[in-house]
Amino acid sequence: MTLHRFAFPTSILFGAGARREVAPHLRKAGFSRPLVVTDRGLAALPVFANFCNGLDGVTHAVFSGIWGNPVRSHVIEGANAYRAHGADSIIGIGGGAALDVAKAIAVSATHPGDILEYAWDHPQVRPIDKPLPWFVAVPTTAGTGSEVGRSSVIGDDVTHVKKIVFSPALLAKAVFADPELTLDLPASITAATGMDALTHNVESYLSPAWHPLCDGIAVEGVRIAARALPAAVANGRDVRARSEMLMCSMMGAIAFQKDLGAVHSCAHALSTVADLHHGLANGIMIDHVMRFNLPAATAKLAELARVACVPDGDSGSDEARADAFVAWLGVLKRTLGIPATLSTYQAPRRVTADDIEALVEVAMADTCHQTNPRPCTADDFRRIFAGAM
Numbered sequence: 001m002t003l004h005r006f007a008f009p010t011s012i013l014f015g016a017g018a019r020r021e022v023a024p025h026l027r028k029a030g031f032s033r034p035l036v037v038t039d040r041g042l043a044a045l046p047v048f049a050n051f052c053n054g055l056d057g058v059t060h061a062v063f064s065g066i067w068g069n070p071v072r073s074h075v076i077e078g079a080n081a082y083r084a085h086g087a088d089s090i091i092g093i094g095g096g097a098a099l100d101v102a103k104a105i106a107v108s109a110t111h112p113g114d115i116l117e118y119a120w121d122h123p124q125v126r127p128i129d130k131p132l133p134w135f136v137a138v139p140t141t142a143g144t145g146s147e148v149g150r151s152s153v154i155g156d157d158v159t160h161v162k163k164i165v166f167s168p169a170l171l172a173k174a175v176f177a178d179p180e181l182t183l184d185l186p187a188s189i190t191a192a193t194g195m196d197a198l199t200h201n202v203e204s205y206l207s208p209a210w211h212p213l214c215d216g217i218a219v220e221g222v223r224i225a226a227r228a229l230p231a232a233v234a235n236g237r238d239v240r241a242r243s244e245m246l247m248c249s250m251m252g253a254i255a256f257q258k259d260l261g262a263v264h265s266c267a268h269a270l271s272t273v274a275d276l277h278h279g280l281a282n283g284i285m286i287d288h289v290m291r292f293n294l295p296a297a298t299a300k301l302a303e304l305a306r307v308a309c310v311p312d313g314d315s316g317s318d319e320a321r322a323d324a325f326v327a328w329l330g331v332l333k334r335t336l337g338i339p340a341t342l343s344t345y346q347a348p349r350r351v352t353a354d355d356i357e358a359l360v361e362v363a364m365a366d367t368c369h370q371t372n373p374r375p376c377t378a379d380d381f382r383r384i385f386a387g388a389m
Helices: 018-029 046-053 072-085 096-108 187-206 212-234 239-258 262-274 278-296 298-307 318-336 353-365 378-388
Strands: 004-007 011-014 034-037 061-063 089-094 134-139 151-155 162-166 174-177
Touching: 011 018, 011 239, 018 089, 018 134, 018 174, 034 072, 034 096, 061 072, 072 096, 072 151, 089 096, 096 134, 096 151, 096 162, 162 262, 174 239, 187 212, 187 239, 187 262, 187 278, 187 298, 187 318, 212 239, 212 298, 212 318, 262 278, 262 353, 262 378, 278 298, 278 318, 278 378, 298 318, 353 378
Parallel strands: 011 174, 034 061, 034 089, 089 134, 134 174
Antiparallel strands: 004 011, 151 162
């Protein structure tokens, strides 16, 4: 595979073998003591050891104290590891959790106070006004697209409420997007992260905010996902499908600077209340929320049906095409092994009707639904969650 270089605005090296260019990039930029930030699961795999063994000419240390959804304590421990190593740069390698924590470590290692005090909605939000360590990102999943994002989502250890630290300063200096790093992902993780990427593209396109550049990216992202996601789940060694999903993931993250919608508010609530994996929560909820959105987003959902080559999605009325797209999402979930409803998901625990009020409270407090194409009240969220049970 040919390596491609482009910037949008982050400098991105994309293609098989891109990971091997991380150390030369750091050396050229004048850095020699990176802290490698990853999650506990990836740190135990040979692919991570091979990556670290290839960091020639730099003296690295590893922080791998990340598991599940990223929380404040992960950031504190990582910042301590950064200082203990005398690090001058950060390599984030992994999925969205590892990359989000890596960005937050960059803030905590150079700024005073608690990382959650830098969340954009904190009543006395602290400014990110000091230079951050040089940060490069190496994604190993195709889902959140955190490698090209300017935000970090960090939860409270006790309440699990997610907070967003947002600043253009968080953008990686360079991204090394190597589809070979995603080849050994289990089918279940490929499916969940892929549904996250698809949801980003769908919701950003449906957002009523005006951003034609993001609309174009999002529509193309949906087109790519419709073809590549089933192929990547069916054959984890399909390099072309893996490459396309890695690109789709980055496109979704770029597009959602236009904002997201109620699927994400539901997913954030499910992660907070029941500790569901974020991508899986999006995957479970997407068709239920899109059904709610039908009256307010008919034309756009009809366009997505055409783009995704949905059967009956290019004929008949907009209403029929929009209905076909929502039905296709249900078929896609079955194909990928994504649970159709919340009640069919069992781990870490089953979500039940007893959780609805707590879920509604968190979803209403979440900001994503403010740019949903159809406004959501608390009663709307109750009906959506009840329908998804």
